[in-house]
Amino acid sequence: DQQVKQNSPSLSVQEGRISILNCDYTNSMFDYFLWYKKYPAEGPTFLISISSIKDKNEDGRFTVFLNKSAKHLSLHIVPSQPGDSAVYFCAARRIQGAQKLVFGQGTRLTINP
Amino acid sequence: SAVISQKPSRDICQRGTSLTIQCQVDSQVTMMFWYRQQPGQSLTLIATANQGSEATYESGFVIDKFPISRPNLTFSTLTVSNMSPEDSSIYLCSVETSMGETQYFGPGTRLLVL
Numbered sequence: 314d315q316q317v318k319q320n321s322p323s324l325s326v327q328e329g330r331i332s333i334l335n336c337d338y339t340n341s342m343f344d345y346f347l348w349y350k351k352y353p354a355e356g357p358t359f360l361i362s363i364s365s366i367k368d369k370n371e372d373g374r375f376t377v378f379l380n381k382s383a384k385h386l387s388l389h390i391v392p393s394q395p396g397d398s399a400v401y402f403c404a405a406r407r408i409q410g411a412q413k414l415v416f417g418q419g420t421r422l423t424i425n426p
Numbered sequence: 427s428a429v430i431s432q433k434p435s436r437d438i439c440q441r442g443t444s445l446t447i448q449c450q451v452d453s454q455v456t457m458m459f460w461y462r463q464q465p466g467q468s469l470t471l472i473a474t475a476n477q478g479s480e481a482t483y484e485s486g487f488v489i490d491k492f493p494i495s496r497p498n499l500t501f502s503t504l505t506v507s508n509m510s511p512e513d514s515s516i517y518l519c520s521v522e523t524s525m526g527e528t529q530y531f532g533p534g535t536r537l538l539v540l
Contacts, residue, residue, distance in 0.1 A: 345527055354534075355533055356518050357469070417468060419468055
């Protein structure tokens, strides 16, 4: 049962343009969502998060949008830079009861010069 | 966020042997976790390392195969026992902030079992 899904295994974007990574979830009890970035041979790096009481959170070039009714979130990176090329993981959890993080399968983002 | 280190960073092991991975955090944290990322796969939680008591294992993972220690609030070890090639993965330690919302990950240990 894949509760968090990233349906695009890969995405290619031109440098300077917007990158949009998508994530869907099935568990309506999830109330906290995170995005991680992972380079090869390194651990995941926390990027940005959003609570279910919000529909948008912005941090520099990164913005996460949450659509609770559609059980969908997206990460926007603008403008995209070559250093953004990595695998991006979406994760979700239910804060109450300290429920575990559930990860999506990841999307490999490639930024082309 | 916390600074997390893992040892070793990588290793090549023979089947049937065991490897112990260490995770050190630069500050006291309440929650520590161990994950596995198999080639081309997502991150899978192995267990929650509990300080002063037995770890809490996820479905599909057992203490005999993945014994975990957590003697204090800044250190934990994961042992991969009686290894087979299927254990070839990246093993990751993570910690949770005091707010209990965000997890931060160590650099990982890349294990290859021949």
